[in-house]
Amino acid sequence: MLLFEYGLILLSAILISNIINRFVPALSMPIIQVALGVIIALLPIEFTLQLNPELFLVVFIAPLLFNDGIMADKKTLWKLKNPIILLAFGLVLLTVLIVGYLVHFLTPSIPLAAAFALAAALAPIDAVAVGALGKRIKIPHIIMGLLEGESLINDASGLVSFQFAIAAMVTGAFSLMWAGIEIVIISVGGVIVGLLFTYLKTRFVRWLRSMGMENVTLHILIGVLTPFIIYILAEYCKVSGILAVVASGIIHSFEREKINPETAGLNFSSKSVWEALVFVLNGLVFLIMGTQLPTAIEAIWGIPSASRLKIIAYIIIITLALMLIRFLWSLLTIKKDIYEPEARLSKIKASLIISMSGVRGAVTLATTMSIPFLLGDGSQFPERDLIIFIASGVILCSLLIANFILPLLLEKETSTLAVETEVCIEIVNNVITQLNNQITEKNKKAVSRVIRDYYQRKSDLQRKQGGNPFDSKEELSLKKMIYEWERQNTNTMLCNNEIDEFTAQRYLGILDRLEDNISKSERNPFKAAKKNISLAKYIKRFSDKEQNEEVSKRQFYDLYRANDFLVLQKLKQIYKTNNSHLASKYISDYEFSLSIQNSRETVQDFESIEAVSVEDIAALGFQIERDNIQIMFENGRISWETTRQMRKNISLLELEIKKD
Numbered sequence: 001m002l003l004f005e006y007g008l009i010l011l012s013a014i015l016i017s018n019i020i021n022r023f024v025p026a027l028s029m030p031i032i033q034v035a036l037g038v039i040i041a042l043l044p045i046e047f048t049l050q051l052n053p054e055l056f057l058v059v060f061i062a063p064l065l066f067n068d069g070i071m072a073d074k075k076t077l078w079k080l081k082n083p084i085i086l087l088a089f090g091l092v093l094l095t096v097l098i099v100g101y102l103v104h105f106l107t108p109s110i111p112l113a114a115a116f117a118l119a120a121a122l123a124p125i126d127a128v129a130v131g132a133l134g135k136r137i138k139i140p141h142i143i144m145g146l147l148e149g150e151s152l153i154n155d156a157s158g159l160v161s162f163q164f165a166i167a168a169m170v171t172g173a174f175s176l177m178w179a180g181i182e183i184v185i186i187s188v189g190g191v192i193v194g195l196l197f198t199y200l201k202t203r204f205v206r207w208l209r210s211m212g213m214e215n216v217t218l219h220i221l222i223g224v225l226t227p228f229i230i231y232i233l234a235e236y237c238k239v240s241g242i243l244a245v246v247a248s249g250i251i252h253s254f255e256r257e258k259i260n261p262e263t264a265g266l267n268f269s270s271k272s273v274w275e276a277l278v279f280v281l282n283g284l285v286f287l288i289m290g291t292q293l294p295t296a297i298e299a300i301w302g303i304p305s306a307s308r309l310k311i312i313a314y315i316i317i318i319t320l321a322l323m324l325i326r327f328l329w330s331l332l333t334i335k336k337d338i339y340e341p342e343a344r345l346s347k348i349k350a351s352l353i354i355s356m357s358g359v360r361g362a363v364t365l366a367t368t369m370s371i372p373f374l375l376g377d378g379s380q381f382p383e384r385d386l387i388i389f390i391a392s393g394v395i396l397c398s399l400l401i402a403n404f405i406l407p408l409l410l411e412k413e414t415s416t417l418a419v420e421t422e423v424c425i426e427i428v429n430n431v432i433t434q435l436n437n438q439i440t441e442k443n444k445k446a447v448s449r450v451i452r453d454y455y456q457r458k459s460d461l462q463r464k465q466g467g468n469p470f471d472s473k474e475e476l477s478l479k480k481m482i483y484e485w486e487r488q489n490t491n492t493m494l495c496n497n498e499i500d501e502f503t504a505q506r507y508l509g510i511l512d513r514l515e516d517n518i519s520k521s522e523r524n525p526f527k528a529a530k531k532n533i534s535l536a537k538y539i540k541r542f543s544d545k546e547q548n549e550e551v552s553k554r555q556f557y558d559l560y561r562a563n564d565f566l567v568l569q570k571l572k573q574i575y576k577t578n579n580s581h582l583a584s585k586y587i588s589d590y591e592f593s594l595s596i597q598n599s600r601e602t603v604q605d606f607e608s609i610e611a612v613s614v615e616d617i618a619a620l621g622f623q624i625e626r627d628n629i630q631i632m633f634e635n636g637r638i639s640w641e642t643t644r645q646m647r648k649n650i651s652l653l654e655l656e657i658k659k660d
Helices: 002-023 029-042 053-071 074-079 081-106 112-122 127-136 141-171 176-210 216-236 241-257 261-300 305-333 347-356 362-369 384-409 416-436 444-466 473-495 501-523 531-545 550-578 581-605 614-634 640-659
Strands: none
Touching (some): 029 384, 053 127, 053 216, 074 081, 074 141, 081 112, 081 305, 112 362, 112 384, 127 141, 127 261, 127 362, 141 176, 141 241, 141 347, 216 241, 261 384, 305 384, 347 384, 362 384, 416 444, 501 550, 550 581
């Protein structure tokens, strides 16, 4: 029961970390999750999580690397195969030698073999951390491909080096030649096991399909079990389980690219399952890493403060040494023509980005935690706690550097998000305009429904672009102005006998309540209320109570529409005058509100006409959208990643419409 409750706490922390990241985007998700993990470890909970390194690798790292292999850009990996191999093997071995001697020089109490073990744990960059970094920071595509390729395979060379260093420490025996041969055997053997099992699994799945077993849930379960089984089999064969699951993931990516009726639905469902699984596992990796840090700190905290300061200085020196080695290696070994697709990227700047992007993560911590407590003669492993503490410190330093210093080199690239959002809004506007030009008597009902959905998407994009989910002072002031416009127009329509006294008073009463909400919002931002949502709620209450008064009900909707139209025109004037972002956001809200009313009217006015189906008009809208996306991409206004994501969203919407 305690384990179950602890698991719920960790899952809740993942949710909290995403909320915090929404309000504090300057902090990357891994840092937030590590901090929450530390807090969880300090809570007065009876259960204490003891990290089992072998279990950690198979439960968390294996499925994450398998998914990374599936999602990897194969063309980029093949194009960058030479520098990736140099980074994943040559750089790791060089780092082990240099950092090993450095650690032993700084702290002579750590034997040379143990220092090599620490260096081997620190040498590989972490695939999970690199993936999280790439989601937050706009790293150039070529460099991101290098980092992803390196992080997928460098764990094998790092772990093998670590195992040899530990064996040398425990037994006192070491052979450099045998170590090199062993690295090759373990690496190639891991790839072979991964490919072999993937082939057998594919044959098994085809046999199931030949038996008529097309159950999607069954095949998803087989897919989820695949990385765990492959990793365990590879480790049982004494080869690299990590390279086995990566190789299997890459082969599986070719299967996903095959389009046929048998696998289309499975691929769609499987992708959704894997996205949820990867989201949870990614969060748990950093949370668990955070829960282990207090233990590492506690082991060192008992020494004198002067010694603690020395150790912290050693951590900083080791971190800088790792960055310097990466910088020099990439500067000297990676050819300049690799960076030529990135026009503004010099070789020195590219090397700096590569060095600062070398984030260490959970694999490093799990590796150092697997250091045995005792040597072969029964004595304690020297400075085990200090080694774990240094590894933890380097992990934190690398995360902080990537979070706060690296973006300074990429400041120009990070501003493209807002530009691309503007382009997405422009595409939606173009679709709305072209669909409006297609309206006829027969398709008006369907077109109105589809346009209403596009206005909703535009409103969502505007709201997302705004950033702050709470109403600012400027937004509250604009709301007051809007309600005053509606109040004046309501009184004008009453004076002109366009509505009766009852309708006017009911509408003015609603405005009084909404203005009262603004006063509450100024005191407490959590009570902020959007006009179109709140007013729609009050209108529903009104119409429910006045079912028998069709005249009043009709007048109320006429007033609602007239006010929306008036506000929309005034907002457009404000936007035309000063290009106000707030005005633009509320223009989308009021356009959406009017589109809903037009759609409702269209349903009533055209029920007797043989109308075109919504699916046909939606298909037309999707095609217009695809054409606009292609034009924007060819003109360089949106990136390939954004183009691919937008096309994917269209495919998902098409599938959803067909289901309905």
